[in-house]
Amino acid sequence: MKKTNAMRILDGLKIKYETLSYDDNGEHELSKGAAGNIAEKLGIDPAACFKTIVMRSETKQVFVFCQSAEHEINLKKARQACGAKEINPVKPDELLALTGYVRGGCSPLGMKKKFDTFIDESAMQHEKIYVSAGMRGEQIVIAPQDLVKACNAVTCDLVLE
Numbered sequence: 001m002k003k004t005n006a007m008r009i010l011d012g013l014k015i016k017y018e019t020l021s022y023d024d025n026g027e028h029e030l031s032k033g034a035a036g037n038i039a040e041k042l043g044i045d046p047a048a049c050f051k052t053i054v055m056r057s058e059t060k061q062v063f064v065f066c067q068s069a070e071h072e073i074n075l076k077k078a079r080q081a082c083g084a085k086e087i088n089p090v091k092p093d094e095l096l097a098l099t100g101y102v103r104g105g106c107s108p109l110g111m112k113k114k115f116d117t118f119i120d121e122s123a124m125q126h127e128k129i130y131v132s133a134g135m136r137g138e139q140i141v142i143a144p145q146d147l148v149k150a151c152n153a154v155t156c157d158l159v160l161e
Contacts, residue, residue, distance in 0.1 A: 004107070004110065004133050004134030004135055004138070005100065005107075005109070005110025005111075005134055006107040006108075006109035006110040006131075006132075006133050006134040006140060007019070007133060007134070007140070008110070009109050009110050009150060010109065010140070010142070010146075010150055013149075013150055015142070015146045015149070015150055016142075016143075016146070017140050017141060017142040017146070018140070018141040018142075019133055019138055019139065019140055019141065020042055020130070020138070020139045020141055021137055021138055021139075022038060022041040022042050022137055022138075022139065023041065023137065024104070024136040024137035034051070034104055035049050035050070035051035035068075035069030036049075036069040036070075038069070038130075038139065039069050039130070042130070042139065044130060045126075046068065046069040046070045047068050047069070047070045047122065047125075047126070048068070048126045048128065048129050048130055049068065049069040049129070049130045049139075050066045050067060050068055050069070050119070050120070050123060050129055050130065050131045051066070051067055051068075051069060051132075052064060052065070052066055052106045052107060052108045052131065052132055053065045053066070053067060053073055053089060054089070054090045054095060054098065054099060054106065054115075055078065055087045055088060055089050055090060056087070056088060056090050057082065057084035057085070057086060057087050058084060058085050058086040058087075059084070061082075061084070061116075062090070062098065062113075062115045063078070063082045063084070063087065063115055063116050063117070063118065064108050064111070064115045064116070064117040064118070064151075065078055065081075065117075065118050065119075065120075065158060066108050066117070066118070066119040066120060066123065066131065066147075066153075067120045067158050067159075068120060068122055068123070071120070071122075071158075071159045071160060072159075072160040073120075073158050073159075073160060074157075074158055074159060074160040074161070075087060077156070077157055077158050077159070077160075078118070078158055081118045081154065081156045081158065082116060082118065098111075098112065099111040099112055100112040101132075101134055101135075102136065104132075104136045105132055105133075105134060105135045105136040105137075105138075106132055106134075107131060107132040107133060107134040107140070108131060108147070108151050108153070109131075109134070109140075109147075109150055109151060110134055114152075116154075117151040117152065117153040117154070118153060118154050118155075118156055118158065119144070119147065119148060119151070119153045119154070119155050119156075120155070120156070120157065120158040120159060121155045121156055121157055121158075122159065123144040123147070123148075123155065124144050124145070124155060126144055127143065128141050128142060128143060128144075129141075129142060129143075129144045129147065131147065
């Protein structure tokens with residue numbers, strides 16, 4: 001299998017991880033719950049499968065958020081975490097140019113630039129979590145504390161209640 005930027009970063013940091021492949025059928029629309037579909041295909045707990053959401057503030061600053069497939073992200077909590085007054089998801093057609101990744105294959109690791117990253121604190125309740133490997137059809141299986149370290153991320157409550 002071809003290594004992605006995310007995998008190369010983990011290799012460079014000597015962080016242990018595994019990969020899992022799934023059949024990608026292109027269902028990556030927000031309304032379809034792509035992360036939930038991936039969890040189902042892999043037979044894993046949706047609470048341990050984390051989607052990557054790239055957002056932009058009113059000052060055009062870009063932030064990365066990771067939230068479990070089980071929950072939606074709370075925009076108020078996301079704004080508080082990153083200190084923005086307004087924050088909105090980056091449009092899918094802007095994602096590739098901004099991050100180097102396509103919708104459905106966006107990893108919190110290995111983007112074109114290093115963005116401030118926030119991971120929902122529920123990740124720490126799991127021995128291993130699943131995040132995109134940087135391409136559709138591939139997931140990285142990693143200890144949450146290792147992902148936090150590799151992304152230089154902050155953990156916080158991002159759950160929409």
